[in-house]
Amino acid sequence: MEERINEREIICVICPNSCRLTVWRDKEGELHIKGNQCPRGLTYGESEYTNPVRMLITTMRIEGATLPVIPVRSVEPIPKQHLLRSIKVVNDVVCQAPIKMGDVLIKNILGTGIDVIASRSMDTFEGTSKRIHRYNKNDLNETIFHTLVDTFYGGNTQISAEDRLKIEEAEKIIINRLKKFGLQTE
């Protein structure tokens, strides 16, 4: 039987089939891959064996915003060996509100040539406060709704129907709690 050098098992994650790939080099250094059901598995197996990469997805501390942290991600996958050190670099940085989705927060992280960007927009605390002042003081439901939208969606009212339902459910719970404390809203 041929000699298999550095044989490894790799699960292909390109599609739900999750093929179990066996990858190794022969004595001449040529790469061999078995177990793939389609050519995409060959590309994935080779890349994962020779230069595995991962998306960096984490959060960064932010000052002056409605929330203490903002979700961030790398523009493209970065070499796996840089992943942990990259997360530490992100942890050491504090960005300043306001931030727009896609803003570059760290350029060329660890010399990889890959930038880290904001995954969402986040307004300043002052900006949010100004919006709250525009709410109808006689309509507590509306005020609660906008406060929740500001807190969880950065003030963006163009949210999906599913998220709107979640907000309305939360709104009902808050109103019911207020009633239990003897605070009537209507």
Ligand code: SF4
């Ligand atoms: S080898 Fe092809 S069929 Fe198998 S998991 Fe990968 S992409 Fe899917």
